[in-house]
Amino acid sequence: MKIKVPKKPLPSLLSLVGYPVAILFSVFSFFQIGFNLEDFKRNLANRSIVTDPLFNPKWEWAIENASQALLETIQIAILASILGCFIALPLSFYASRATNQTTITYYIYKSFLNFIRTIPDLFWAMLFTVAVGIGPFAGVLALIMFSMAIMGKLLSETIDSIDLGPLEAAKASGAKHNQAVFSSALPQILPNFTAYFLYIFELCIRASVILGLVGAGGVGRIIETQRIFLRFDRITPIIVLILIAVIAIEQFSVWLRRKIL
Amino acid sequence: MNIPKQPFNQKILRYTITFLIVIGSIWSASGLEITTERFLTAPSKLWILISAMFPLDLSEEAFSRIVPKVGESLFIAWAGTVIGAIFSFPVSFLAANNVALNMVSRVTKQILNIIRAFPELILAFVFLPITGLGPLTGTLAVGIHSIGTLGKLSSEVIEGIDEGPLESIKSSGGSKINELLFGVVPQVMPTITSYWLYRFEINLRASAVLGVVGAGGVGAELINQLRFRDFPRAGTVLVVTILMVLIVDTISAAIRKRIIKGREVKV
Numbered sequence: 001m002k003i004k005v006p007k008k009p010l011p012s013l014l015s016l017v018g019y020p021v022a023i024l025f026s027v028f029s030f031f032q033i034g035f036n037l038e039d040f041k042r043n044l045a046n047r048s049i050v051t052d053p054l055f056n057p058k059w060e061w062a063i064e065n066a067s068q069a070l071l072e073t074i075q076i077a078i079l080a081s082i083l084g085c086f087i088a089l090p091l092s093f094y095a096s097r098a099t100n101q102t103t104i105t106y107y108i109y110k111s112f113l114n115f116i117r118t119i120p121d122l123f124w125a126m127l128f129t130v131a132v133g134i135g136p137f138a139g140v141l142a143l144i145m146f147s148m149a150i151m152g153k154l155l156s157e158t159i160d161s162i163d164l165g166p167l168e169a170a171k172a173s174g175a176k177h178n179q180a181v182f183s184s185a186l187p188q189i190l191p192n193f194t195a196y197f198l199y200i201f202e203l204c205i206r207a208s209v210i211l212g213l214v215g216a217g218g219v220g221r222i223i224e225t226q227r228i229f230l231r232f233d234r235i236t237p238i239i240v241l242i243l244i245a246v247i248a249i250e251q252f253s254v255w256l257r258r259k260i261l
Numbered sequence: 262m263n264i265p266k267q268p269f270n271q272k273i274l275r276y277t278i279t280f281l282i283v284i285g286s287i288w289s290a291s292g293l294e295i296t297t298e299r300f301l302t303a304p305s306k307l308w309i310l311i312s313a314m315f316p317l318d319l320s321e322e323a324f325s326r327i328v329p330k331v332g333e334s335l336f337i338a339w340a341g342t343v344i345g346a347i348f349s350f351p352v353s354f355l356a357a358n359n360v361a362l363n364m365v366s367r368v369t370k371q372i373l374n375i376i377r378a379f380p381e382l383i384l385a386f387v388f389l390p391i392t393g394l395g396p397l398t399g400t401l402a403v404g405i406h407s408i409g410t411l412g413k414l415s416s417e418v419i420e421g422i423d424e425g426p427l428e429s430i431k432s433s434g435g436s437k438i439n440e441l442l443f444g445v446v447p448q449v450m451p452t453i454t455s456y457w458l459y460r461f462e463i464n465l466r467a468s469a470v471l472g473v474v475g476a477g478g479v480g481a482e483l484i485n486q487l488r489f490r491d492f493p494r495a496g497t498v499l500v501v502t503i504l505m506v507l508i509v510d511t512i513s514a515a516i517r518k519r520i521i522k523g524r525e526v527k528v
Contacts (some may be wrong), residue, residue: 014519050391258466
């Protein structure tokens with residue numbers, strides 16, 4: 001008996017064009033970044049500059065000098081994620097089709113949030129250090145922009161997919177648009193908001209570590225000065241301290257998320 | 262009318278969260294010596310900086326310096342993503358608890374967590390004395406960080422597959438390798454490929470920043486122009502970077518959408 005096997009469809013245009021282009025671009029990129037095995041081997045001989053002090057950490061020095069800055073880092077992250085997320089909360093209602101009926105303002109808010117998101121966090125930090133001066137305040141402002149952009153994107157997409165029934169019900173019983181949004185759209189997205197907030201808080205903790213490299217406060221400032229003098233024996237314990245703090249805060253936030261949701 | 266009361270637990274939770282948020286922000290703001298007044302004057306200060314950037318420096322010399330740097334960032338991001346994709350793909354099978362042994366999966370997951378905990382910039386300046394100032398350092402930093410993140414995401418995709426195809430391969434005599442190749446890979450490939458592209462978008466922003474420590478890319482250009490107070494040229498750097506990120510984001514988002522949706526096949 002012969003079984004009629006359906007024919008395999010031809011490869012799609014995307015895969016026909018996409019795979020060769022992706023492979024060629026990868027090869028081209030590796031050439032452009034100057035990947036060269038000879039140089040790499042020669043440089044690998046220099047590794048003792050880093051690796052020797054890396055495994056010979058100076059703990060007392062780090063705890064004495066970096067703990068204050070580490071605290072500052074955490075404070076920057078807390079303040080920035082709280083302010084950024086709460087600024088983004090009303091904005092994302094305007095940047096969603098479900099709760100904003102005016103097409104023009106929808107596009108304005110949506111592209112405003114997209115625009116903020118295209119600028120990397122450290123670029124914001126550089127801009128703010130020039131604008132408001134060097135110090136943790138510039139870092140806070142940079143991370144506010146950072147968390148606002150992420151929260152705006154995540155939350156406005158969540159609002160797009162809410163159940164429109166309660167909104168209609170509120171309007172049918174005589175609520176104005178804003179009242180309807182406040183009383184029936186907001187409660188629907190509050191659990192998501194909390195989850196996103198904790199996620200963004202984790203991102204901010206990670207991001208605030210490096211803010212100091214451009215002078216925006218936090219523990220990065222100390223890393224930067226020691227890095228210039230190649231004191232990797234002082235950097236290792238700081239990095240380990242940061243890792244411990246980051247992992248502890250992440251565990252706390254995972255625990256809190258499970259508790260709330 | 263009889264309105265049901267809100268559960269007591271929920272009320273406590275709500276007050277605790279509000280309390281935590283208020284206390285947290287007050288503690289942070291006082292520790293950093295930040296006042297409302299500084300917040301209120303910040304936008305106008307940023308505006309002064311932005312207006313100093315216009316008109317942009319559109320001279321040919323500026324472009325011949327900036328565009329190669331922006332291109333370098335693009336190459337770093339792509340090459341880093343390729344490194345991350347190649348290495349994370351096999352690792353993600355080891356980390357998924359439905360295809361690997363439980364012990365192996367747990368150990369691999371912890372290793373991925375540790376890799377993920379290092380920000381790209383910190384990796385970059387650890388590599389800097391070894392691989393030298395230049396894009397190679399940035400690529401390695403981006404690549405290694407991507408292994409951690411992509412490995413985690415991919416292993417979660419593998420854990421969420423439908424076990425049916427695996428069983429049918431097993432029952433028709435396929436080996437464990439056959440199961441992975443014909444049962445797991447076809448199911449997870451679309452999602453994992455779209456994660457690779459998504460990671461490329463994130464890496465693009467990361468690689469733009471890496472120049473700050475001298476690991477190649479456009480960041481060095483921006484920080485130097487800002488230090489020398491050459492605001493029009495700093496503005497050009499910003500605008501060119503934003504344009505590149507926007508273009509790449511749009512293309513990559515369109516491809517991701519197409520990959521996830523799949524093409525229509527006439528039978």
